Amino acid sequence: MNKTIRKLAYPYYGWLYFLAIVPIAIMFVLIFFDIEGISFGEASFTFRNFGLFLEPSTIEAFLNSFLFATMATLVSAVLGYMVAYPVFRSRFRNKFIILTLFILPMWSNMLLRTEALGNIMERHNIYTDLLGLESGFNLRGSNLAVLIGLVITYLPFMILPIYTALEKIDPSLEEAALDLGVSEMRKFWKVVFPLSFKGVITGCIMVFLPCMSGFAIPEILGNGNIMLIGNIIEQSFRNMSYNLGSLLAITILFFIFGSLLIVNKVDKDGGTLI
């Protein structure tokens, strides 16, 4: 009987191969050709596209992406843990409400939230007007603005995996630790934190990757001054230079496959991914 049910999963293999693996192969081929769009009519084999890596703008974008993503990940990991842990410890045990609390902001459109955040980062904004303040300070367009935007937008993706991982810890382990005479502090560092670490890893990956590759947040909050790798990919595809865009996309894919392997290692059944 199980064999019949098993068949339900087979079409999904095809779907995933066709929509996830085939395009990567296409992009890989596009890297080596010198064409516009995907018309292979007058394609000629070339390594010229790799020259893109030597351009100062690309190098800067890579550095920027890496820096912003790392900073945003670190900040949200610390903040995320410091929020997830007290919420988990509180007597408030209704997981549904907690989930709703952290997911609800996502119900306003991401771009709209970013734009609203950008508006209140300007010198004159709706809050200074309401409170009658003379002027605030202008953050929009600065690095800090982009960092704040990234952290606020992606924090739920850090909190939820950590919370899920904390919830899965067997409470008797904590009791055992206390019975054996450790202090609350040592119990946390020796028992709770290591056991919830896979949630932290998953959260870090879920924050790091979109921060590195996104293009809307840096564009809206950075006023177009701050270029991340996502912005360059977006521009290349808009200018029909698919091969350059593919090259950068493939580069990002290396990071993603690295993360995929990490997730597969620390979390075999994907239990903390959602």
Next chain:
Amino acid sequence: MTKYPKASVEEYGYKNQRFLRKAYQIFNKVLVVLVIFLMYLPVITIALQSFNSSSELTAFGSFTFKWYGEIFQHPMLSSAIQNTVIVSLSSTLLATVLGTFIAMGIYYLSPKAKQRILLLNNIPILNADIVTGISLMLVFSLLLPIFPYMFGLPTLILGHLFFTLPYVILSVLPKLGEVDSNLMDAAADLGLKPIKSLWKVMVPAVKAGIFSGMLLAFTMSVDDFVVSYYTTGNGYDNLSIWIYGSIGRKSLTPAVYAFSSLLTLGTAIVLLTVNLLSKRKVRNK
């Protein structure tokens, strides 16, 4: 009799941390509230903006509901909303139904095959949106000679299905592990065909997982911008794409703030009601 000095608990290594602990607890509470406030700051601003009579973003004129009336007056906005609803509802529905059955298929795979398909399943979740979007666009453009009018609604639904399915599967799968395996054997003993017993036995047993997967899928689908941006075509704009264009043109109408606030409020009410109802049900049992 010699008087020995009385030993205090401190001498045994006891440290009075009551004050420290209290301070830490207060700090923690303030931090949690502050972070949640920050997460909601954009949402609050959007709500505030929606009541602002002036369409200037820097000044609050007076309190008004007029933008709420204009949501469906604005032709571009209302068609964008309509498109978003069509795309998100149909992709969520498809993802929920297909994802549930695929998850059951995966559950009965051999451990090795299971791990392999779950690795593949993680790709749409972890992949950068921009890479997913571009990938789908490339595949769909390859299909263009066969289906010339494909770009637009069909590609959007397929694209959204692609990144929502894994969420449903990952929500349902752990619940399947909790189901008593004897139930399926009992159904088979009673003469049910495998597919039918899935529908009659397994689906009701993992209802909670299906529901949370559906919720996640819908949230992801409504909030998505990048994948939609790359997979749409023929001027078929959903809300995100329209907002992105409007921000670029600096012509965002406050009616969109009104719509967004309504959506958030509506969702909050629906979710809280569901929660209350399910709680009552448990209590009645």
